[in-house]
Ligand SMILES: NC(=O)C1=CN([C@@H]2O[C@H](COP(=O)(O)OP(=O)(O)OC[C@H]3O[C@@H](n4cnc5c(N)ncnc54)[C@H](OP(=O)(O)O)[C@@H]3O)[C@@H](O)[C@H]2O)C=CC1
């Protein structure tokens with residue numbers, strides 16, 4: 646059986662993953678949190694999952710690469726330099742990075758890309774997300790993933806079109822931009838809406854997570870799939886065939 650190691654094992658996601666690992670046909674190789682040595686887990690696991698904090702990713706990725714162990718990266722709030730490091734590591738090991746491991750969001754990203762491609766730039770795109778009060782990064786990794794999908798539908802990268810939040814005398818909206826807004830509060834697991842606002846009509850595509858199990862199950866399925874892959878950088882759509 647495939648042995649999965651968890652970076653961030655004591656956190657909300659780490660606990661959710663550990664709870665269902667055996668139901669999904671895998672075993673737990675062990676866990677690693679802020680006081681543990683990541684290299685020990687990387688050497689003992691067949692595949693790793695990382696749901697920790699962005700500041701810890703560099704050492705986790707380096708440990709995975711040195712041990713030759715595939716890694717699923719679910720941690721969000723990553724910098725451009727960290728994405729470049731993931732690309733570099735993918736030359737040696739299989740890496741799957743995603744802001745959301747759920748089936749629903751993976752499909753939603755495809756729908757958003759399609760809608761953005763079919764609707765002209767006179768349809769304004771705005772993305773909103775709401776999460777629990779403990780979340781440390783904004784906008785969420787999922788909002789960024791959906792933003793990239795919308796931008797790709799229009800032949801751009803998100804960095805070319807993105808407008809974060811609005812406050813003060815910001816002026817009228819620039820056509821073709823993608824606005825992002827983040828709300829925080831209570832125990833909300835993760836709500837995302839992509840709004841296409843046209844003249845006289847509005848289309849909203851949304852996803853509302855009700856339980857962290859959807860992310861945990863996706864993470865374990867991704868890990869089991871990734872364990873058999875050649876080095877490279879993969880997406881959740883590769884796992885789910887979407
Ligand atoms: N891709 C996806 O589908 C999803 C992604 N996420 C993302 O996963 C991440 C974790 O979320 P969540 O579980 O809610 O967060 P928590 O704050 O509940 O857990 C974070 C965990 O990371 C550990 N940690 C902190 N620093 C380090 C370190 N230096 N080395 C190893 N472990 C460390 C913490 O351990 P300690 O107590 O020792 O500090 C803790 O166990 C976030 O980035 C979140 O956005 C969340 C849900 C779904």
Ligand SMILES: O=C(O)C1=N[C@H](C(=O)O)C[C@H](O)C1
Pocket residue numbers: 721744745776780784785786787788834835836
């Ligand atoms: O921190 C969370 O909780 C979540 N993080 C991910 C994100 O940043 O999109 C996924 C999910 O929305 C929950």
